[in-house]
Every structure is written in C-alpha cells, then in structure tokens.
Amino acid sequence: MAPRPTSTAGPSTKERILAAALDLFSQRGYTAVSVRDLARAVGIKESSLYNHFSSKEEILTTIYANFRAGLQSSLPPVAALDRLLEKYDPETFLQQGFQLFQQNVSNPAIMQAWRIVHMEQYRDPVAQEILLTEIYGRTVSFLEEVFRRLIAAGRVRPFDPQLLAVEYQYPVFALMTEYAIRLTDEQGLAEVEQRVQAHIAFFISLVRS
Amino acid sequence: MAPRPTSTAGPSTKERILAAALDLFSQRGYTAVSVRDLARAVGIKESSLYNHFSSKEEILTTIYANFRAGLQSSLPPVAALDRLLEKYDPETFLQQGFQLFQQNVSNPAIMQAWRIVHMEQYRDPVAQEILLTEIYGRTVSFLEEVFRRLIAAGRVRPFDPQLLAVEYQYPVFALMTEYAIRLTDEQGLAEVEQRVQAHIAFFISLVRS
DNA sequence: GTCTATACAGTGATAGAC
DNA sequence: GTCTATCACTGTATAGAC
Numbered sequence: 001m002a003p004r005p006t007s008t009a010g011p012s013t014k015e016r017i018l019a020a021a022l023d024l025f026s027q028r029g030y031t032a033v034s035v036r037d038l039a040r041a042v043g044i045k046e047s048s049l050y051n052h053f054s055s056k057e058e059i060l061t062t063i064y065a066n067f068r069a070g071l072q073s074s075l076p077p078v079a080a081l082d083r084l085l086e087k088y089d090p091e092t093f094l095q096q097g098f099q100l101f102q103q104n105v106s107n108p109a110i111m112q113a114w115r116i117v118h119m120e121q122y123r124d125p126v127a128q129e130i131l132l133t134e135i136y137g138r139t140v141s142f143l144e145e146v147f148r149r150l151i152a153a154g155r156v157r158p159f160d161p162q163l164l165a166v167e168y169q170y171p172v173f174a175l176m177t178e179y180a181i182r183l184t185d186e187q188g189l190a191e192v193e194q195r196v197q198a199h200i201a202f203f204i205s206l207v208r209s
Numbered sequence: 210m211a212p213r214p215t216s217t218a219g220p221s222t223k224e225r226i227l228a229a230a231l232d233l234f235s236q237r238g239y240t241a242v243s244v245r246d247l248a249r250a251v252g253i254k255e256s257s258l259y260n261h262f263s264s265k266e267e268i269l270t271t272i273y274a275n276f277r278a279g280l281q282s283s284l285p286p287v288a289a290l291d292r293l294l295e296k297y298d299p300e301t302f303l304q305q306g307f308q309l310f311q312q313n314v315s316n317p318a319i320m321q322a323w324r325i326v327h328m329e330q331y332r333d334p335v336a337q338e339i340l341l342t343e344i345y346g347r348t349v350s351f352l353e354e355v356f357r358r359l360i361a362a363g364r365v366r367p368f369d370p371q372l373l374a375v376e377y378q379y380p381v382f383a384l385m386t387e388y389a390i391r392l393t394d395e396q397g398l399a400e401v402e403q404r405v406q407a408h409i410a411f412f413i414s415l416v417r418s
Numbered sequence: 419g420t421c422t423a424t425a426c427a428g429t430g431a432t433a434g435a436c
Numbered sequence: 437g438t439c440t441a442t443c444a445c446t447g448t449a450t451a452g453a454c
Contacts, residue, residue: 034429035430036430044438050432051438052437122327122390163411167411170383171375174382181330181331181337199375199376244449253420256421259449422451423450425451426449432443434440435439
C-alpha cells in the first residue's frame with residue numbers, strides 16, 4: 001500500500017507502530033517487549049515492521065526524539081519572560097506551572113514517554129541525558145531566570161534563585177513520577193493534582209516578599 | 210562443596226549470586242540480564258545457579274526482601290521520638306535526615322537496590338509497592354509525626370504536618386534519584402550532598418517559628 | 419554443589435515472492 | 437508495503453553423572 005493513500009486515511013503504519021511501542025514499552029519496558037509483540041499489536045508481520053524502522057532500537061530513538069521535540073515547546077522562550085512577568089503577579093505566574101503540569105499529565109503520549117525515559121534512564125545514556133539535561137536542567141535554568149527577575153522586582157525574597165528553582169520544581173517532578181506510576185489508577189490524577197496545588201501555594205506563601 | 214566449609218570462608222555462592230545480580234540488574238535492568246550473564250559473572254554454570262534459586266524471579270524477590278529489611282531499620286521507632294525531640298532542637302534533628310541520606314547513598318548495595326526498584330516500578334507491582342508504601346509512605350508518615358510534635362512544642366510554624374513532611378522529603382528523594390543516576394560519577398556525590406544540605410537549611414529557615 | 423548435555427520456545431533480523 | 441519462510445542465536449529451565 002502507498003503511504004497515506006486517501007485524504008480520509010487514519011494514522012500511517014509508522015505512526016501505529018510508534019503508538020503500539022509507546023503503549024507496550026511504557027508498560028513492560030523496552031527490553032521485555034519483542035519485535036513480535038509490537039508487530040502483533042499493530043496487526044502486521046515482523047518483517048513488515050522492518051520496512052518502517054531499521055531496528056527495534058530505532059523505534060526507541062524515535063520515541064525519544066518525539067518526546068524531546070514536545071518538551072522544547074512546553075516552556076515559553078526566555079525572551080518573552082519580561083512581558084509575562086509584567087502581565088502576571090508571581091502567584092499567577094507560578095500557578096501556570098500547575099497548568100503546565102496538568103497539560104503534561106493529561107496527555108497520554110507524554111506520560112508514556114515519561115515512563116519509558118524513567119525506566120531506561122539507568123541503562124541508556126540517551127534516556128539519562130534527556131532526563132538530566134532536557135528535563136531537570138532546562139526547567140531549573142528557566143525557573144532560575146524567573147526567580148532572578150522576581151527578586152529584582154522585589155516580589156520575592158532574596159534567596160539564591162537556583163535554590164528557589166529546585167525547591168519549586170523538584171516536588172512537582174516527584175509528584176509527576178508518582179502520577180506516572182498510578183497512570184491506570186482512576187482517582188490518582190485528582191489527588192496528585194491537589195497535592196501539586198498545595199505545594200505551589202505553600203511555596204509561594206513562604207517566598208513572596 | 211559443603212556450605213561455608215571453613216572458618217575463613219568468603220561469601221557463599223548464594224551471596225555471590227546476589228551480589229552479581231545487584232550489580233548487573235542495577236546496570237542493565239532485570240529483563241536485560243540473562244541467567245547466563247549471572248552465572249558467568251559468578252563463575253559457575255547456569256544449572257548450578259538453580260541449586261541456590263529456583264528461578265531468576267526468585268533472585269529479584271530476594272533482593273527486594275533484603276532491601277525492605279534494610280529500610281525497616283533506617284528510621285527510629287516512633288516510640289523513641291519524644292525523647293529524641295527533647296534532646297535535639299529542630300535544626301539538629303532534621304539535619305540528621307542528612308546523615309541518613311549520607312548513610313544510604315554511601316552504601317553501594319542500597320543504591321543498587323534503589324536503582325533496581327526504580328527501574329522495575331512501572332512493570333512490577335512489588336517494586337511499585339516498595340516504592341509507594343515502604344519508602345514514600347513510611348517516610349512521610351514518620352516525618353508527619355515529627356512535625357506534628359515540633360508544631361505542638363511551638364518550634365515550627367503551624368502548617369499542615371503532612372504538607373511539611375512532603376515538602377521536606379520529596380526534594381531529598383529527588384536528589385537521591387539524581388545521585389543514583391550518577392553512581393559512577395566521582396564528583397557527583399559531593400555536589401548532590403551539598404544540594405541536600407542547602408535544601409535542608411532552606412527548609413528549616415522558612416518553617417521554624 | 420558443580421558439572422555436561424540438552425530441551426525447546428522465543429529473539430532480532432533478512433531474503434525473496436507477490 | 438506486506439507476506440512466508442527461515443536464520444543463527446539467546447532465553448529459562450531440567451536431567452543426570454560426578
């Protein structure tokens with residue numbers, strides 16, 4: 001079959017393979033899922049799968065790449081910070097961290113990729129780098145800049161901006177991980193969301209000047 | 210060979226298998242390590258390994274059990290709390306959380322088991338339970354009781370004790386995980402330790418009354 | 419308790435017909 | 437782009453000699 005033959009076509013085979021891989025890898029881990037499992041889930045033969053990816057590893061690499069791309073777009077550019085900080089008071093601005101949290105955890109593909117990266121982090125240097133650099137590093141750098149400006153504007157007490165960034169963000173990450181574990185747990189989301197809210201409120205009440 | 214034949218005997222074969230399993234599982238993950246790999250690392254044949262464990266899974270179960278047992282002994286009993294809180298001021302007491310951190314991260318077997326449990330948490334309900342109940346749940350309950358008493362004694366501002374427990378502990382866990390990723394990184398320990406210290410100092414300065 | 423030998427299902431991947 | 441067929445290899449586990 002030619003790729004995407006009609007205008008009403010659903011997802012391409014390649015996309016269906018990636019969806020199945022997200023699903024299975026996030027449940028069992030990369031190593032425990034075989035190419036046969038993947039092919040069966042998609043409804044094609046193993047050999048057909050190799051028409052879309054040259055190896056099992058390349059599927060994982062593609063998942064990483066998509067996850068990275070999604071992360072890039074989730075933080076506003078630093079250039080836009082001044083305008084945003086003028087527009088919103090610190091509470092409102094930091095509360096938007098909660099909306100970012102909600103936005104991420106309610107996107108199944110993101111949470112599946114999050115699980116996969118966390119599972120593979122110890123054995124796969126690429127996963128490790130995504131986690132340490134792209135997620136932890138990037139977010140903390142961004143927030144550090146936010147706090148630097150909030151302190152300069154006299155809206156936050158003069159603590160070390162990097163310390164503030166870590167104190168604000170690490171509990172959020174920990175709660176995202178806790179939510180990722182409970183993905184199948186219906187009431188998990190509401191409870192975790194409420195705890196993120198509590199954290200943000202507590203944090204703001206302590207550091208505002 | 211009879212078990213532990215002489216008084217100068219080193220570790221038993223069973224212990225050597227467990228050590229090799231901690232090593233390999235923590236690096237590559239349970240699924241990616243084969244019984245052949247384990248036997249080779251110990252220096253015996255696969256078939257000999259089955260004289261000590263009835264299955265590969267039983268090795269993992271034993272690692273979990275040992276990890277659990279180690280955790281049980283790492284928190285003081287609640288019964289001893291009043292005496293400890295009388296003896297130490299809040300700063301000193303909470304600083305001891307740092308010593309617990311140091312004690313854990315400097316024990317390779319604990320950090321290897323920590324890695325394994327984190328790797329397997331998404332696919333293995335037992336790992337999940339250890340993490341959510343034994344580690345997160347137990348520690349937070351303990352600290353909740355600590356803060357309840359510190360508040361009652363007028364030494365800490367009257368926030369929700371459970372919120373305080375989470376705010377104190379989650380960054381510590383996040384930093385332990387970050388340290389676990391960098392296990393092989395020589396300078397990682399010093400940097401992470403310093404950040405744990407900074408977190409504790411920051412936290413105490415904000416909540417003390 | 420360790421070994422050799424073996425069973426046998428599952429693994430990632432390829433060749434070549436359609 | 438999918439299929440059938442097949443490959444060499446690795447997976448966990450067992451039987452039985454020493």
